[in-house]
Amino acid sequence: DADVTQTPRNRITKTGKRIMLECSQTKGHDRMYWYRQDPGLGLRLIYYSFDVKDINKGEISDGYSVSRQAQAKFSLSLESAIPNQTALYFCATSDFGPTGYTFGSGTRLTVV
Amino acid sequence: DAKTTQPNSMESNEEEPVHLPCNHSTISGTDYIHWYRQLPSQGPEYVIHGLTSNVNNRMASLAIAEDRKSSTLILHRATLRDAAVYYCILRTDKLIFGTGTRLQVFP
Numbered sequence: 271d272a273d274v275t276q277t278p279r280n281r282i283t284k285t286g287k288r289i290m291l292e293c294s295q296t297k298g299h300d301r302m303y304w305y306r307q308d309p310g311l312g313l314r315l316i317y318y319s320f321d322v323k324d325i326n327k328g329e330i331s332d333g334y335s336v337s338r339q340a341q342a343k344f345s346l347s348l349e350s351a352i353p354n355q356t357a358l359y360f361c362a363t364s365d366f367g368p369t370g371y372t373f374g375s376g377t378r379l380t381v382v
Numbered sequence: 383d384a385k386t387t388q389p390n391s392m393e394s395n396e397e398e399p400v401h402l403p404c405n406h407s408t409i410s411g412t413d414y415i416h417w418y419r420q421l422p423s424q425g426p427e428y429v430i431h432g433l434t435s436n437v438n439n440r441m442a443s444l445a446i447a448e449d450r451k452s453s454t455l456i457l458h459r460a461t462l463r464d465a466a467v468y469y470c471i472l473r474t475d476k477l478i479f480g481t482g483t484r485l486q487v488f489p
Contacts (some may be wrong), residue, residue, distance in 0.1 A: 279440035282482050303476065303477075312482055313426065313479040315476060315477070315478060316481075318476055320475075328476070341392065360426070368416075368433070368473060369431075370416065370428030371418075373425035373426045373427070374425055
């Protein structure tokens, strides 16, 4: 099993629909993150959580919300999807301290 | 968050060493220098990180300038599988990505 699992891998949804992207990790880390990547660009941070009771906005949080259901689970919701939220979404986890992040394989979301 | 500057693209031939530069002139004393790479259609992959001293691991080496205002990721023998976008990031409490360097490796 992958250290960070994202579901679904691909999703097509209609404008205005609510959609949830899920992320789970088996690393036992407290910290989790959601990023989005647009074609040809780097990753931008949407939300991050340093423990179950901690939620922080990132660079581009408008239009998104998150829920940290447990240490291992961090979900991203689009309350009312719009076409410019079409992107590749990555979840990541890290331990406290300077160690590296572990990323999931991504969810490709298309809003039509 | 402190900013890094990397070339947009670099090229290498297979089995040759590759030196990927990164400038970070506004680095603070507590910023760790992280390198990640992203292969096509995959999530970023951690490569290496360091604070002041040069670092080696099975994937690469990281050379950090004495003033810490620049660093270089060294791939000792490039392979076709090393073709990716390489990101140099100053880690504080989170990773903020730039646009990275796209490395092409030719047979």
